[in-house]
Amino acid sequence: MSRRYAPAIRGLLAGAACTAALIQGISAAQAGTCPADKQLKQPRTVENAPDVGIRRETLSVxxxxxxxxxGDLRLRTRRLTVAVNGIVPFHRHDDRPSIVYVASGEIIEHSAFCSVPITHRTGEWTPxxxxxxxxxxxxxxxxxxxLLSSDIVPPDMLDDPDM
Known part of the structure; x- marks a missing residue:
């Protein structure tokens, strides 16, 4: 390759890389959610799964x-490490707002508002x-x-392992 074309080719490659990153970002933003045709308007009954292989570490309160x-509430951030074949047990968020970020790995969610399992991957988050x-x-x-999880809880829930 001629030196005189090198800057133009580098520019094209950089542009292609930016476009690929943008496309990947768009698909990643849509990943980890229930497919539109599988979303439920009324919650379904979800099986009561047990707590298996979870290590919980409170990072900050x-x-x-x-x-x-x-009222008397706390904003809590925790790191949950889920072992191979581990299960984050069945729980509700009727009155406990939370945001979960997948720091590493891939995990499957079974939600009352989705008729199929939802796969969440590294870099994705879900409210x-x-x-x-x-x-x-x-x-x-x-x-x-x-997983990194931030939630709002009353003080009596801070030490509840299932919450």
């Missing part, structure tokens, strides 16, 4: 009591909140999965 007229929101997660990937 912020007391938000009284902030903007909130969890609302009437009827219930689910459980399982690690069938063959590798350990790390």
């Amino acid at each position: 912020v007391n938000v009591t009284g902030w903007r007229n909130l 969890e909140f609302g009437p009827g929101h219930a689910h459980w997660w399982e690690n069938k990937s063959g590798k350990e999965v790390v």
